[in-house]
Amino acid sequence: MRIIGKLGLVLCVAAVAACSNPNRFGAGDPGAGTGAGTGMAGVNDGAITQGALDPSSPAYFNETIGDRVLFAVDQSTLGDAARQTLIAQANWLTQNPSYTAIIEGHADEQGTREYNLALGARRAASARDFLVSQGVASSRLRTVTYGKERPIEVCSTEACYAQNRRAVTVIAAGGLTS
Amino acid sequence: MKFLRGLATMALALLPMAPATAQDGPLRIEITEGVIEPLPFALPTLIAETPDAQQWAERITQVIADDLTGTGLFRRIPQDAFVSQITEFTPSVNYANWKAINAQALITGAVATGADGSLTVKFRLFDVFSEAPLGEGLSLSGSQQSWRRLAHRVADQVYSRITGESGYFDSRVVFVSEQGPKNDRQKRLAVMDYDGANVQYLTDSSSLVLAPRFSPTGDRVLYTSYQSGFPRIYEMNVGSVSQRSLQVPAESMTFAPRYAPDGQTIVFSASINGNTDIYRLRPGGGPEQLTNAPSIETAPSYSPDGSQIVFESDRSGSPQLYIMPSNGGEARRISFGAGRYGTPVWSPRGDLIAFTKQNEGRFHIGVMRTDGSEERLLTASFLDEGPTWAPNGRVLMFTRESAGAGGQPALYSVDVSGRNLRRVETPAAASDPAWSPLLP
Numbered sequence: 001m002r003i004i005g006k007l008g009l010v011l012c013v014a015a016v017a018a019c020s021n022p023n024r025f026g027a028g029d030p031g032a033g034t035g036a037g038t039g040m041a042g043v044n045d046g047a048i049t050q051g052a053l054d055p056s057s058p059a060y061f062n063e064t065i066g067d068r069v070l071f072a073v074d075q076s077t078l079g080d081a082a083r084q085t086l087i088a089q090a091n092w093l094t095q096n097p098s099y100t101a102i103i104e105g106h107a108d109e110q111g112t113r114e115y116n117l118a119l120g121a122r123r124a125a126s127a128r129d130f131l132v133s134q135g136v137a138s139s140r141l142r143t144v145t146y147g148k149e150r151p152i153e154v155c156s157t158e159a160c161y162a163q164n165r166r167a168v169t170v171i172a173a174g175g176l177t178s
Numbered sequence: 179m180k181f182l183r184g185l186a187t188m189a190l191a192l193l194p195m196a197p198a199t200a201q202d203g204p205l206r207i208e209i210t211e212g213v214i215e216p217l218p219f220a221l222p223t224l225i226a227e228t229p230d231a232q233q234w235a236e237r238i239t240q241v242i243a244d245d246l247t248g249t250g251l252f253r254r255i256p257q258d259a260f261v262s263q264i265t266e267f268t269p270s271v272n273y274a275n276w277k278a279i280n281a282q283a284l285i286t287g288a289v290a291t292g293a294d295g296s297l298t299v300k301f302r303l304f305d306v307f308s309e310a311p312l313g314e315g316l317s318l319s320g321s322q323q324s325w326r327r328l329a330h331r332v333a334d335q336v337y338s339r340i341t342g343e344s345g346y347f348d349s350r351v352v353f354v355s356e357q358g359p360k361n362d363r364q365k366r367l368a369v370m371d372y373d374g375a376n377v378q379y380l381t382d383s384s385s386l387v388l389a390p391r392f393s394p395t396g397d398r399v400l401y402t403s404y405q406s407g408f409p410r411i412y413e414m415n416v417g418s419v420s421q422r423s424l425q426v427p428a429e430s431m432t433f434a435p436r437y438a439p440d441g442q443t444i445v446f447s448a449s450i451n452g453n454t455d456i457y458r459l460r461p462g463g464g465p466e467q468l469t470n471a472p473s474i475e476t477a478p479s480y481s482p483d484g485s486q487i488v489f490e491s492d493r494s495g496s497p498q499l500y501i502m503p504s505n506g507g508e509a510r511r512i513s514f515g516a517g518r519y520g521t522p523v524w525s526p527r528g529d530l531i532a533f534t535k536q537n538e539g540r541f542h543i544g545v546m547r548t549d550g551s552e553e554r555l556l557t558a559s560f561l562d563e564g565p566t567w568a569p570n571g572r573v574l575m576f577t578r579e580s581a582g583a584g585g586q587p588a589l590y591s592v593d594v595s596g597r598n599l600r601r602v603e604t605p606a607a608a609s610d611p612a613w614s615p616l617l618p
Binding site for chain 1: 386388389431452453474476521582610
């Protein structure tokens with residue numbers, strides 16, 4: 001995994017012009033830059049063969065750095081693993097200043113709908129505050145709570161609940177609007 | 179909205195009174211005193227007084243019967259057990275024939291159609307064992323589209339005369355209709371009659387909608403929608419289905435909106451920088467903060483006189499119920515039992531607060547007095563939440579969701595006594611019911 005990651009980094013350095021192509025963020029192309037490999041347009045010159053992720057791509061952020069951190073029941077405090085993930089997220093955001101992010105806060109289904117909305121807001125803010133403490137401009141970050149409305153795991157046991165109590169950093173190109 | 183127009187034209191008139199008879203021990207159900215045996219009543223199919231009224235008579239009779247039996251307080255005697263038939267809508271009846279089949283109450287009625295597409299329903303209620311009419315005969319008129327409302331009105335009268343409580347059948351419920359798998363639920367705002375009939379959708383499924391509430395006049399609903407990408411409160415006029423957004427604190431997510439009894443003032447929760455507090459919006463004013471704590475404050479509900487607000491807060495470390503003055507200020511905790519308490523809803527009678535309780539892996543709908551005493555749990559399941567009061571404060575409706583990957587929410591109702599737990603049939607999965615007041 002690490003080797004592939006390094007390969008990806010090398011490849012992207014070679015294709016640096018494309019990686020930072022400002023047209024990716026053009027207003028006329030709102031979908032650009034939000035999917036895996038989108039940023040690689042125009043560099044299909046045979047140099048890329050193994051599908052390694054461009055380290056400046058949202059896909060690299062999502063899969064290699066990790067786009068989410070998990071929480072204990074009712075908690076919004078960040079554990080060591082969550083802090084490590086968020087430090088890496090902050091580094092990525094610092095290195096890729098054209099991107100903004102929406103941080104989604106989620107809860108498991110064990111709780112009432114409205115309390116879980118408030119709890120999700122708390123978790124999203126906890127992740128956001130940590131990213132800001134690591135140097136990410138707060139103007140690039142926005143939070144949203146989904147409470148228990150958007151579980152990713154659907155079983156009704158702790159194995160699923162643990163995955164659903166999360167804050168997910170969703171990378172987006174361009175500015176933040178409501 | 180067709181339904182509301184029908185109601186505007188509905189007329190009500192007293193019929194000539196039957197000869198009064200001395201009533202000793204009049205027919206009465208005391209709802210609070212644990213009715214074990216449902217009261218048997220006879221309801222002959224209403225008489226069709228015009229040639230094309232037969233289908234209306236049959237449908238209206240069925241709705242009246244369903245309303246009454248659905249309470250669990252009444253049992254309908256099958257018509258083939260009758261020893262006499264009602265062939266004419268008259269002020270007097272042969273009580274002996276109804277005593278013979280042990281009918282405690284007899285409901286007679288007639289339906290007539292008008293040339294203008296109207297329906298007129300007349301009815302009388304008799305206390306068979308006292309051999310006396312119970313209240314006066316009534317005549318109700320409305321459009322044919324409002325036939326179910328005419329039936330609910332009759333049933334409300336019968337219920338009210340026998341129980342001494344106001345009725346609740348002529349009412350509506352706003353709720354969230356749900357479709358799709360648990361990890362990709364589509365939600366739409368919908369309204370229906372209290373019994374699940376006449377479902378109308380108010381939104382499409384393009385954005386999440388949550389936890390609607392009826393205005394005290396039943397013509398508007400407050401709810402939370404993600405149409406902006408973020409949770410935000412809106413108000414919708416139910417008749418015109420037109421929506422307006424509400425002025426909320428800047429940089430906030432807003433949810434849990436509720437009307438004050440005046441129908442104009444609104445309280446809601448706003449999350450700012452991760453902290454959720456309760457705010458108020460008065461007509462012509464900007465948002466006013468009512469709570470100011472680093473904990474979660476949400477799920478507010480006004481007392482019927484508008485002087486106090488019960489809400490949910492985790493300021494003690496776990497979610498519990500608190501009451502504060504409606505202008506904000508010091509709150510007192512009222513929930514002290516084991517477990518977590520949420521979504522408090524003040525009874526329209528003012529005497530009780532219904533809530534969701536979570537304890538030892540189970541969810542309950544419960545009620546307590548407004549000082550927190552006399553807590554009673556009415557239900558238990560994997561996930562029960564979000565009670566709403568019937569207009570008369572005797573029945574609660576709530577969401578029950580089943581467990582697991584295929585888990586689905588459905589609407590249930592239960593008496594405040596804990597009896598008569600019933601599923602409310604809806605066309606699709608459903609959650610977050612909120613009862614309207616009795617329709618005008």
